[in-house]
Amino acid sequence: MKVIIIEDEAAAARRLANLIQEIDPSIEVMEQLDSIESSVLWLESHPMPDLLFMDIHLADGSSFEIFKFVKVDKPVIFTTAYDEYALQAFKVNAIDYLLKPMKKADIEQALNKYRSLNKPAEVDYQALASSISNEKYNTRFLIRFGQNIKVVDFRDAAYFYTEDKITFIVTKEGKRYPIEPSLEKLDEMADPRVFFRINRQFIVNIESIKEMYAYSKSRVKLKLEPPTDKETVVSTERSPVFKKWLVGKES
Numbered sequence: 290m291k292v293i294i295i296e297d298e299a300a301a302a303r304r305l306a307n308l309i310q311e312i313d314p315s316i317e318v319m320e321q322l323d324s325i326e327s328s329v330l331w332l333e334s335h336p337m338p339d340l341l342f343m344d345i346h347l348a349d350g351s352s353f354e355i356f357k358f359v360k361v362d363k364p365v366i367f368t369t370a371y372d373e374y375a376l377q378a379f380k381v382n383a384i385d386y387l388l389k390p391m392k393k394a395d396i397e398q399a400l401n402k403y404r405s406l407n408k409p410a411e412v413d414y415q416a417l418a419s420s421i422s423n424e425k426y427n428t429r430f431l432i433r434f435g436q437n438i439k440v441v442d443f444r445d446a447a448y449f450y451t452e453d454k455i456t457f458i459v460t461k462e463g464k465r466y467p468i469e470p471s472l473e474k475l476d477e478m479a480d481p482r483v484f485f486r487i488n489r490q491f492i493v494n495i496e497s498i499k500e501m502y503a504y505s506k507s508r509v510k511l512k513l514e515p516p517t518d519k520e521t522v523v524s525t526e527r528s529p530v531f532k533k534w535l536v537g538k539e540s
Contacts (some may be wrong), residue, residue: 290316291338295355296368297323297348305342305368305391312397324349326526331505332359340403345369346473349527357481358533364406366399405466430458432466432497440468444483447497447515449475485534487511488524495535503520513529 292309296302302321309316319338322328324347332355343352343365355361370389385399432439447461451472459465470478476486486492493513500512508524509531523531 292340293338294321294342296344329358341365448493
């Protein structure tokens with residue numbers, strides 16, 4: 290059996306690879322990948338492995354974005370530190386969902402589940418990811434400031450950003466409010482056709498991009514509306530995916 294591990298925490302990836310080898314030394318861990326970009330490039334240029342271990346939260350965004358650019362026709366075992374996702378949606382397809390920190394027994398059970406399938410059913414992961422995300426597209430934020438309470442619709446956001454460990458939403462009207470969800474959580478909640486995480490600090494609405502400029506190291510610099518005094522440059526690892534996202538390219 291050949292597997293790959295998609296995990297942005299190097300220590301966690303090494304631990305998972307070591308546990309897989311301890312469970313079954315005949316399993317070949319072909320590669321350990323740490324981002325959406327590296328995963329897409331690798332999957333486009335190599336034969337599909339028998340099984341994929343995939344962390345849902347990667348440093349450059351949600352791993353569900355991978356399915357927009359590559360057809361994955363092999364089983365996936367998702368891993369995450371969060372338990373609010375649709376567990377049953379994954380399990381009915383005989384594909385496991387492991388919560389971190391993962392125990393050796395859990396990994397062994399997941400591998401046994403994979404082996405027990407004579408012919409794993411083909412799952413449309415892109416459709417699955419979309420169906421999960423679609424449930425969250427109309428999220429509203431309940432914002433408190435002083436004695437006031439305000440409701441802001443997700444779709445009214447021009448962009449989100451973090452500063453001093455606080456997440457802010459900036460509306461299309463130019464209003465700024467602190468909100469509770471982290472950028473990682475917002476990345477899961479956002480409609481991927483409309484919002485894109487350009488770097489570790491910003492998620493932008495495509496409608497908020499006023500101008501774009503070529504920048505160093507093949508990056509793209511954005512001018513947003515409403516304007517911000519913060520640097521809004523698409524990171525090096527996100528730039529190739531960003532350019533595809535701009536034109537709505539999914540494969």
